[in-house]
Amino acid sequence: xxxxxxxxxxxxxxxxxxxxxxxxxxxxxxxxxxxxxxxxxxxxxxxxxxxxxxxxxxxxxxxxxxxxxxxxxxxxxxxxxxxxxxxxxxxxxxxxxxxxxxxxxxxxxxxxxxxxxxxxxxxxxxxxxxxxxxxxxxxxxxxxxxxxxxxxxxxxxxxxxxxxxxxxxxxxxxxxxxxxxxxxxxxxxxxxxxxxxxxxxxxxxxxxxxxxxxxxxxxxxxxxxxxxxxxxxxxxxxxxxxxxxxxxxxxxxxxxxxxxxxxxxxxxxxxxxxxxxxxxxxxxxxxxxxxxxxxxxxxxxxxxxxxxxxxxxxxxxxxxxxxxxxxxxxxxx
Amino acid sequence: xxxxxxxxxxxxxxxxxxxxxxxxxxxxxxxxxxxxxxxxxxxxxxxxxxxxxxxxxxxxxxxxxxxxxxxxxxxxxxxxxxxxxxxxxxxxxxxxxxxxxxxxxxxxxxxxxxxxxxxxxxxxxxxxxxxxxxxxxxxxxxxxxxxxxxxxxxxxxxxxxxxxxxxxxxxxxxxxxxxxxxxxxxxxxxxxxxxxxxxxxxxxxxxxxxxxxxxxxxxxxxxxxxxxxxxxxxxxxxxxxxxxxxxxxxxxxxxxxxxxxxxxxxxxxxxxxxxxxxxxxxxxxxxxxxxxxxxxxxxxxxxxxxxxxxxxxxxxxxxxxxxxxxxxxxxxx
Numbered sequence: 001x002x003x004x005x006x007x008x009x010x011x012x013x014x015x016x017x018x019x020x021x022x023x024x025x026x027x028x029x030x031x032x033x034x035x036x037x038x039x040x041x042x043x044x045x046x047x048x049x050x051x052x053x054x055x056x057x058x059x060x061x062x063x064x065x066x067x068x069x070x071x072x073x074x075x076x077x078x079x080x081x082x083x084x085x086x087x088x089x090x091x092x093x094x095x096x097x098x099x100x101x102x103x104x105x106x107x108x109x110x111x112x113x114x115x116x117x118x119x120x121x122x123x124x125x126x127x128x129x130x131x132x133x134x135x136x137x138x139x140x141x142x143x144x145x146x147x148x149x150x151x152x153x154x155x156x157x158x159x160x161x162x163x164x165x166x167x168x169x170x171x172x173x174x175x176x177x178x179x180x181x182x183x184x185x186x187x188x189x190x191x192x193x194x195x196x197x198x199x200x201x202x203x204x205x206x207x208x209x210x211x212x213x214x215x216x217x218x219x220x221x222x223x224x225x226x227x228x229x230x231x232x233x234x235x236x237x238x239x240x241x242x243x244x245x246x247x248x249x250x251x252x253x254x255x256x257x258x259x260x261x262x263x264x265x266x267x268x269x270x271x272x273x274x275x276x277x278x279x280x281x282x283x284x285x286x287x288x289x290x291x292x293x294x295x296x297x298x299x300x301x302x303x304x305x306x307x308x309x310x311x312x313x314x315x316x317x318x319x320x321x322x323x324x325x326x327x328x329x330x331x332x333x
Numbered sequence: 334x335x336x337x338x339x340x341x342x343x344x345x346x347x348x349x350x351x352x353x354x355x356x357x358x359x360x361x362x363x364x365x366x367x368x369x370x371x372x373x374x375x376x377x378x379x380x381x382x383x384x385x386x387x388x389x390x391x392x393x394x395x396x397x398x399x400x401x402x403x404x405x406x407x408x409x410x411x412x413x414x415x416x417x418x419x420x421x422x423x424x425x426x427x428x429x430x431x432x433x434x435x436x437x438x439x440x441x442x443x444x445x446x447x448x449x450x451x452x453x454x455x456x457x458x459x460x461x462x463x464x465x466x467x468x469x470x471x472x473x474x475x476x477x478x479x480x481x482x483x484x485x486x487x488x489x490x491x492x493x494x495x496x497x498x499x500x501x502x503x504x505x506x507x508x509x510x511x512x513x514x515x516x517x518x519x520x521x522x523x524x525x526x527x528x529x530x531x532x533x534x535x536x537x538x539x540x541x542x543x544x545x546x547x548x549x550x551x552x553x554x555x556x557x558x559x560x561x562x563x564x565x566x567x568x569x570x571x572x573x574x575x576x577x578x579x580x581x582x583x584x585x586x587x588x589x590x591x592x593x594x595x596x597x598x599x600x601x602x603x604x605x606x607x608x609x610x611x612x613x614x615x616x617x618x619x620x621x622x623x624x625x626x627x628x629x630x631x632x633x634x635x636x637x638x639x640x641x642x643x644x645x646x647x648x649x650x651x652x653x654x655x656x657x658x659x660x661x662x663x664x665x666x
Contacts, residue, residue: 001435002433003430003431003432003433004434004436004437007434012426012437015434015437016444016455016460020444020445020455021448021454022454026456034457035457037420039378039475048423049423049425049458049459051425051426051469056463087356088356088370093384094384094427095345097336098336099336099337101340101348104348108352111352111353112352112354115354116354121359122349122353122354123363123370124367124368124381125349125368126382126383128386129386129388129389131388131465132465136384136467136469140370
């Protein structure tokens with residue numbers, strides 16, 4: 001009998017979805033970044049849950065306050081990708097019984113930090129005893145059926161873009177896990193990207209307001225994985241001519257003899273948005289984001305051929321379907 | 334520095350609520366059975382999350398399929414207490430990596446079992462690697478601000494009642510944990526109450542339709558605890574003249590020299606509703622439940638004096654504030 005450590009997270013999700021009976025008239029399909037139920041007419045309630053587990057999601061050097069904050073941020077990121085404003089959160093905590101009074105305050109403060117940054121209120125939850133720290137956050141908001149940006153709407157010719165450069169969390173995790181000591185001006189932003197990640201909520205809401213996007217996903221499983229998910233859901237491929245690598249990542253990679261593209265493509269826990277933009281709205285969308293100090297960076301184009309290839313500095317790269325996956329033993333980190 | 338194993342779950346919840354900023358115009362206060370956000374006018378979205386953890390919530394003899402089903406049922410019970418029909422569920426799973434393919438199917442089937450029994454659809458979730466089985470369920474539904482039955486509405490003179498007899502899960506857990514072997518005709522219903530608990534959704538919805546209740550809570554932390562919670566939230570006391578003990582519990586207690594009232598008052602994981610009923614609607618409410626094969630059993634009356642006392646067979650009993658609490662070392666089970 002095979003164990004799930006060999007089968008991996010995607011296999012588990014497939015089995016679950018095969019067994020669960022689907023809600024009739026489901027506004028958002030199984031497996032998208034968020035879930036929803038219809039309320040009345042076009043109105044829908046949008047929900048997301050993601051669980052932070054100490055062993056796999058809290059690297060050395062991350063405080064309890066940071067871990068709790070991250071548990072909120074990673075859920076906000078999925079709302080951002082769909083262009084939905086989260087309103088409230090519930091939090092179910094699994095707590096090892098040897099945590100102290102101060103630990104609980106740190107966790108509460110971290111949850112409140114994350115919530116306040118994105119205008120979210122924590123309205124309830126549950127506490128339990130567990131072997132390992134477990135923070136299960138649930139976000140709720142409401143939206144309109146037509147506003148939601150699914151993974152499935154990309155069309156050939158759309159511009160594929162991201163909201164920031166990549167590679168920082170891969171590099172930051174390497175620093176924390178392997179105890180590396182690059183110069184402080186590189187170390188600080190890289191480690192910060194892991195300990196204090198941010199979600200691109202402002203960007204996602206603005207892009208949805210402009211009706212600029214045809215498909216969207218967050219990059220929490222890595223850039224390459226996100227491109228493959230958009231490709232599968234939309235039935236398109238991508239021709240990439242730019243992979244934006246953060247400058248600190250280039251320096252870090254140079255210092256340690258690593259491939260900066262590898263760090264940028266196959267990382268994870270990086271909360272940028274990966275979107276396809278209607279070409280006729282591209283300039284408007286880019287200007288709108290720039291005007292609030294945010295970025296929209298072109299990677300390339302969606303194509304009808306279902307392959308994902310990059311042409312970087314005259315070199316052809318096939319972007320593989322790999323990235324962060326729970327349970328699988330061969331890990332990026 | 335004190336550890337949470339000394340401080341207990343209620344202390345943790347108090348600290349969390351002190352630190353979290355409350356949502357303005359919160360339709361249901363912190364600490365009630367469910368949470369909610371306003372949508373438009375009187376309409377609200379109702380949410381509940383409760384986490385099942387292998388170590389504390391899955392007794393020996395409970396299959397994975399039963400554990401997963403229970404994770405849904407315990408959330409449905411809170412919706413039942415508030416008179417709200419759940420529509421959909423999200424499930425965040427924490428899974429030990431040595432679970433097998435078959436284990437995952439069992440968990441999926443159990444979740445689907447619980448959902449189907451109560452007309453709920455599972456619309457999404459998340460899977461993670463963890464040290465211990467963790468099933469974090471989230472239920473969602475919608476309702477009306479005025480329909481929701483809070484814990485705080487009981488008035489002196491109201492009839493306090495429950496939807497079934499008590500003590501079965503305490504006895505059943507004792508059998509499973511201590512390996513007791515009472516006669517099969519007692520053992521079977523007692524163990525079943527633990528392995529295949531049911532939520533009183535039909536009862537809760539019917540009582541809300543009749544506008545029969547002034548306050549309501551489920552008895553998942555035990556009957557005594559639930560009475561104390563209603564007392565605190567409503568600012569009333571209770572004079573009890575009947576504690577309905579299940580017949581199998583009486584026999585079991587006789588056989589093993591246990592106090593049947595103790596088993597009934599201070600257990601937990603028992604999913605009856607504990608409600609206060611408007612006296613003028615009592616007959617109608619009781620008849621309505623009886624006509625669908627359900628029960629409404631009078632315990633006594635709400636009183637203005639904030640004490641909780643029972644007078645059983647001429648003996649005065651003070652009902653203590655104790656029952657199931659996570660983290661606390663002195664446990665009922």
